[in-house]
Structures are given as C-alpha cells and as structure tokens.
Amino acid sequence: MANSKGNAFDYGLFKRLMTFTKPYKGFVAASAVAAVSLSLFAALRPLFLQGAIDKGMTPMDMDSLLYYLGLMLVVLVGEVLSQFFFIYWANVLGQNVVRDLRIGLFDHMLKFKMQYYDKSAVGRLVTRAVNDIETIASIFSQGLFMIVSDLLKMAVIIGIMLWKSWELSLIVFAVLPFILYATRVFQKAMKVAFEEVRTQVANLNTFVQERVTGMKIVQVFSREKIEREKFGEINKKHMDAWNKTVWYNSIFFPVAEIVSSITIGLLVWYGGLRAIESDVITIGLITAFIQFSQMLFMPLRQIADKFNTLQMGMVSANRVFGILDTDSRIADDGTKRLDNVQGAIRFEDVRFSYVEGEEVLKGINLLVEPGETVAIVGATGAGKSTIINLLSRFYEIDSGTITIDGVDIKEVEIASLREQIAVVLQDVFLFADSIYQNITLGQSSITETDVEEAAKIIGVDSFIKTLPNGYHYNVKERGAMLSSGQRQLIAFLRAYVSNPAILVLDEATSSVDSYSEHLIQKAIRKITKGRTSIVIAHRLATIKKADKIIVMEKGQIVEIGNHKELLQKEDGYYRNLYEVQFMAEQVI
Numbered sequence: 001m002a003n004s005k006g007n008a009f010d011y012g013l014f015k016r017l018m019t020f021t022k023p024y025k026g027f028v029a030a031s032a033v034a035a036v037s038l039s040l041f042a043a044l045r046p047l048f049l050q051g052a053i054d055k056g057m058t059p060m061d062m063d064s065l066l067y068y069l070g071l072m073l074v075v076l077v078g079e080v081l082s083q084f085f086f087i088y089w090a091n092v093l094g095q096n097v098v099r100d101l102r103i104g105l106f107d108h109m110l111k112f113k114m115q116y117y118d119k120s121a122v123g124r125l126v127t128r129a130v131n132d133i134e135t136i137a138s139i140f141s142q143g144l145f146m147i148v149s150d151l152l153k154m155a156v157i158i159g160i161m162l163w164k165s166w167e168l169s170l171i172v173f174a175v176l177p178f179i180l181y182a183t184r185v186f187q188k189a190m191k192v193a194f195e196e197v198r199t200q201v202a203n204l205n206t207f208v209q210e211r212v213t214g215m216k217i218v219q220v221f222s223r224e225k226i227e228r229e230k231f232g233e234i235n236k237k238h239m240d241a242w243n244k245t246v247w248y249n250s251i252f253f254p255v256a257e258i259v260s261s262i263t264i265g266l267l268v269w270y271g272g273l274r275a276i277e278s279d280v281i282t283i284g285l286i287t288a289f290i291q292f293s294q295m296l297f298m299p300l301r302q303i304a305d306k307f308n309t310l311q312m313g314m315v316s317a318n319r320v321f322g323i324l325d326t327d328s329r330i331a332d333d334g335t336k337r338l339d340n341v342q343g344a345i346r347f348e349d350v351r352f353s354y355v356e357g358e359e360v361l362k363g364i365n366l367l368v369e370p371g372e373t374v375a376i377v378g379a380t381g382a383g384k385s386t387i388i389n390l391l392s393r394f395y396e397i398d399s400g401t402i403t404i405d406g407v408d409i410k411e412v413e414i415a416s417l418r419e420q421i422a423v424v425l426q427d428v429f430l431f432a433d434s435i436y437q438n439i440t441l442g443q444s445s446i447t448e449t450d451v452e453e454a455a456k457i458i459g460v461d462s463f464i465k466t467l468p469n470g471y472h473y474n475v476k477e478r479g480a481m482l483s484s485g486q487r488q489l490i491a492f493l494r495a496y497v498s499n500p501a502i503l504v505l506d507e508a509t510s511s512v513d514s515y516s517e518h519l520i521q522k523a524i525r526k527i528t529k530g531r532t533s534i535v536i537a538h539r540l541a542t543i544k545k546a547d548k549i550i551v552m553e554k555g556q557i558v559e560i561g562n563h564k565e566l567l568q569k570e571d572g573y574y575r576n577l578y579e580v581q582f583m584a585e586q587v588i
Contacts, residue, residue: 010314017139017317020097027093034086035149041079043156046291047164048072053284086149087141094140101320102133108324114394116328126209127202128323132316135198139313146306150299161292165281168289171270172296175263179256179297186252187307193244194312198319200238207234245308260297264290330393330414337416341501342370342405343532345391350400352390360386362555364400368548373533375543377577378552384536388504391534392421404502422500428487435464436471439494446497454497458523460489485520492523503533505542549574 021028048071056065106129161169211218211227218227271286345368352361361383368374376384389395390402393414402409409417430438440446448471455461463486467473475481475490482490495503505524524535524542537543544563551559551566551574558573559566566574 010318013314013318013321016321017097017136017314020100021093021140023100024093024096027089027096031086031089031093031145032148034082034089035145035152037082038079038086038149039152039156041075041082042153042295043160044075045072045079046288046295047160048075049291050282050284050288053287054282055284058283086145090145091137091141094137097140098133098137101136102129105129105133105320105324108326111329111332112326113328113330113396114389116326124202124206125323127205128319131201131205132198132319135316136313136320138309139317144310147310150306154296154299157292157296161289161296165285165289167274168267168271168281168285171266172263172289172293175259175266176296179259182252182255182259183307186248187311189248190245190308191311191315193241193248194308194315196241197238197245198312198315200234200241202319204234204238207231249308256297260294263293263297267293330396331410332414334410334412334414334417336407336412338404338407338412338420338501341420343372343501344368344370344403344405345502345532345534346401346403346406347387348401348403350390350402351398352386352395353398354395359398360555361390361397364555364557366550366557368532368534370405370532371530372547373528373535373545374548374550375535375537375546376550376552377537377543377574381554382552383555384552385506388423388506388534388536391502391504392418392423419498420501421504422495422498422502423504423506424488424491424495425506428484428491430475430482430487430490432474432477434469434472434474435467435490438475438490439471439497441494451493451497455493458492458496458526459519460493460523463489463519488520489523492520492527496523496527501531503528503531505533505535505537551577 048068052065052068052072055061056068109125109129158169161172207230211231218224267286267289271281271289274281275283275286345366347364347366350361350364351359353359364383364387366387376387378384386395390397391409393409404412404417404420436448436451439451451471452461455464464470464473473481475487521542525545527533528535535542535546543549546562548560548562549566550557551572553573559569561569561574566572567578569575
C-alpha cells in the first residue's frame with residue numbers, strides 16, 4: 001500500500017494501476033496521438049499570431065494578414081478536434097479500467113471469510129467499491145493524460161521559444177523555478193489533505209449507513225438528538241478536511257498568478273527596450289512570447305489542479321488495492337466433490353477461536369447419523385452457532401477434523417460443500433426483489449412451478465398467494481414488507497427448493513408469533529424428513545422431536561441424548577434448562 005505522507009507520488013502504485021490498461025492499448029494509443037496533436041496545434045497559434053502582427057498588421061499587408069488568420073483558423077479547428085478525441089478516448093479508457101477494477105474488487109470480496117465482515121464496517125466497504133473506484137476513473141479522464149498532454153505542450157513551447165529568441169526565453173526561464181517549487185510544495189500538501197478527505201468520506205458513509213439501517217432503534221430509544229450531534233461532529237471533520245484543500249488552493253493559485261503577471265511585465269519591459277534599439281525583437285515576437293509564457297505557466301497551474309485529481313485517484317487506488325491485497329479467504333484447495341451425500345457428519349476434537357487465544361469450541365467430538373435430526377441447546381455464547389458456521393466453512397478451524405460421509409471438508413471444493421448444506425437463520429436476509437427471486441436466488445434451473453409445488457408441500461403457498469402479485473411481490477430492502485414470521489417461511493421455502501442433503505436451522509423459530517410458529521413447525525417436519533438436520537432452537541416443540549439433543553456449555557458438549565434420556569439425569573444441565581425455561585414455556 002502507498003504511503004500517505006512523504007512522497008507526493010507513489011510510482012509503484014501508479015505502475016500497478018497502469019497494468020489495468022493493458023487490455024485497452026488502442027484507447028491508450030489514440031489518447032496519446034490526440035495529446036501530441038493537441039500540443040502541436042496549441043504551440044502553433046502564437047507563431048501565426050506573430051506573423052499576422054509583423055507581416056500583416058505592421059506593414060499593413062492585407063494578403064499576409066488574411067493568410068496568417070487562415071492558418072490560425074485551421075490550427076484552431078485542429079486543436080478543437082484533438083481536444084474532443086483526447087477527452088473522449090481518455091474517459092472511455094478510464095471507465096473501462098474502473099469497470100474491471102470494480103468487478104475484480106467485488107469478486108474478491110465475495111470470497112472473504114465471514115470473520116473479515118465481522119470486523120469491517122459496511123459503509124467503509126461500500127465507499128471502497130463505489131466512491132473510491134469512481135474517483136480512480138478521474139485519473140484517466142482528468143488527471144494522468146491531461147498532465148501528459150500539458151507536459152508535451154510545455155516541451156514543444158520551450159523548444160519554439162529557444163528557437164525564436166534565447167534572450168526572451170531566459171526571462172521566462174528565470175521565473176520558472178519559483179512556480180515549479182510552489183507547485184511541488186502544493187502537490188505534497190494536497191496528497192496528505194486528500195488522504196484525510198477520503199478517510200472522512202468513509203467515516204461519513206459508515207455512520208449514515210449504520211444509522212439508516214438501525215433507524216428503528218434510534219427512534220425507539222429517542223436517540224435522535226444524540227445521533228444528530230454525532231453526525232454534526234463527523235460532518236464537521238469532513239468539512240474541515242475539505243477546507244484544508246481549499247486553503248492550499250487559495251494560497252497556490254494567487255501566487256502562480258502573481259508570478260505569471262511579473263513575467264509578462266518583464267517581457268514587455270525588456271522586449272520593448274530591445275525593439276526600440278533594434279529590429280531583432282519585434283512587437284509580434286513580444287506578443288508571441290507573452291502567449292508562450294501564459295501557455296507555459298497555465299499548464300503548471302493546471303497540472304497542480306489536475307495533480308489534485310490525480311492525487312485523489314491515487315489515494316482511492318491505494319485504498320482499493322488495500323482490500324485487493326487483503327488475504328482473508330478460506331483456502332479453496334479441495335479437489336473432491338460431494339455427490340450422493342448420505343449426510344453423516346463427524347466432528348473430531350474440533351477447536352476454534354474467533355480471537356487468537358480465546359477458544360470458543362474446546363475439543364468438540366460429535367457424530368450425526370445420516371437422516372438424523374439433532375438439536376443443539378445451551379446458553380448464549382455456548383458455541384452453538386459456531387458449530388454450523390464451521391460446518392459450512394465460513395470460518396477455518398484451529399485444529400481437529402470435520403467430515404461429511406467420511407470426507408474431510410477441507411478436501412472438498414467449497415462450492416460443492418455449500419451446495420449440500422442449506423441454512424435457515426433467525427435473522428432472515430431478503431433482497432429488495434420478488435419472493436420468487438429471493439427463493440431461487442437467480443438459479444435458472446428452479447422454475448416458478450417448482451417453487452409453487454414446493455410451497456404447497458411445506459404449507460406456505462396460501463400465505464404467498466394472499467400477497468399482491470403473489471410470488472412476484474417485491475419484499476423491498478431486507479424484506480421490510482413482510483413480518484418476521486413471513487420472512488422465516490420464505491427462508492424455509494428457499495432452503496427446501498435447493499434440495500440440500502444437510503439442513504441447518506439456527507434458532508429459526510425463536511422470534512415469531514404462535515400462528516407463524518404453527519406454519520413453521522409444519523414446514524420443519526416436511527423439510528427435515530429424509531435428510532440430516534441440525535437444529536439450534538429455544539422452543540421445546542422443536543427440541544422434543546429431535547432424535548438426539550446436544551447440550552453445550554462454554555464451548556464444550558456436556559450432555560448427549562434424546563429428550564427422555566436427558567430428563568432422567570439428576571441435576572443434569574438439560575433437565576435444569578427444561579425446568580427453568582421449557583416448562584414455563586409449556587405453561588404459557
């Protein structure tokens with residue numbers, strides 16, 4: 001990753017970014033040709049203006065005046081056309097590069113461990129994938145190629161100036177170091193300033209995303225005033241970061257303007273004296289040099305401005321590459337595929353910790369027979385959900401072995417493994433799309449007829465058909481148009497149509513009303529029939545029907561048995577849990 005301080009420009013980062021232009025060499029070449037043409041046409045204008053003054057206006061030669069005016073018109077047309085093609089091709093190149101970058105970034109993020117998302121703010125990741133990548137496009141459209149074009153123009157102008165008059169050239173060159181030094185200082189200061197701007201933009205996005213998502217909590221606990229004050233503080237930091245860039249601009253551009261004006265004064269003073277003394281320097285030449293000096297200094301001022309754009313793009317590229325360089329993926333080294341899965345699951349001395357040195361699972365040994373329904377119970381934090389997360393390889397175990405039908409899951413392709421496991425979570429996530437799309441998740445092999453037949457089997461078809469447009473009803477973001485019970489039913493149907501060999505229910509009935517629970521219990525009986533099922537539940541109705549109950553405490557299995565067996569254990573953990581929680585549930 002690039003260093004945000006010290007160097008004004010990170011060439012290593014720039015070189016890496018330019019590798020993304022390789023598939024678009026045609027656009028790069030076209031932009032380069034247009035940039036060269038633009039430089040040449042721009043440099044010719046003062047020369048033809050000199051000719052119009054010295055050979056047309058001064059001797060009052062109408063033919064010569066019209067000749068040079070005609071040449072100026074041709075040059076102007078060529079300059080306009082060159083600028084048009086330059087801007088068009090540079091922008092097309094930039095958009096192609098950011099498209100590839102955004103696809104690469106999103107694909108990389110799709111493969112991250114859940115642990116990465118546990119520690120990363122959603123708003124910050126959205127900023128990287130959207131705002132930062134769009135800023136990178138400006139490197140090509142407004143930054144890099146514009147700077148290259150300006151440098152070419154300056155090189156041509158310096159050559160012509162030396163050819164026309166070394167004396168007047170020395171006047172311009174004497175002032176040039178001052179503006180070059182000011183530009184360099186400005187560039188370094190702006191790099192640091194823009195790094196701060198991007199940081200504050202990410203903080204602002206993160207804050208807004210979290211509060212919009214959790215707006216119900218904000219209003220329920222009357223935190224509007226507190227959140228407004230917090231937002232004001234973050235917004236002020238964002239404004240202060242931008243104001244710092246405004247301050248640097250406010251200093252640099254007036255300084256550059258003063259230097260330019262001093263140069264014009266010196267040219268008129270010295271050139272005028274030499275014009276009076278001899279005819280070596282003419283009025284036309286002085287006029288041309290005034291234009292040359294403006295064309296030389298203007299790119300420097302513009303380069304500073306465009307360097308701001310380039311710098312913002314480089315800062316954004318640095319952040320994007322930071323995510324691309326993050327190695328937070330589960331190693332997909334498996335070569336085996338799971339076919340004709342029977343559903344035998346075995347955990348052998350499995351240990352796992354989210355934070356190094358703080359074990360969540362402490363030597364778990366567990367056997368689930370094919371077609372068996374196993375319930376896992378225990379206090380919050382006992383490690384119940386961790387077991388199913390490890391089964392799907394959302395996290396990597398510290399030690400031990402997990403097998404399905406005797407095959408170590410590390411030897412299985414991750415896609416093949418997850419195809420065989422369907423998970424229904426307590427907090428059901430639905431996309432802002434139709435019920436049908438949320439059930440199939442874009443799998444074209446599952447038809448609407450398949451979905452309807454599956455819905456009838458598990459008993460949710462009638463509920464869906466009561467909704468406007470039925471299976472094509474748009475549930476909006478996160479399924480906001482449905483109740484929690486309805487979202488659970490959709491999740492059960494989604495799991496059922498995927499026809500998994502192994503089904504996992506993670507507290508899927510803990511927060512629904514009695515009517516929805518009746519439908520869910522019916523759905524559970526249908527979808528667990530004939531397949532291995534692991535149920536993490538708090539409801540007695542779900543647990544009692546399990547073939548085996550696993551009781552966990554502090555990352556260890558403390559009891560195993562069915563409902564009747566565990567109740568017979570004097571002072572057993574499950575019996576105590578039953579008496580305190582489940583019997584109260586029965587009474588209610």
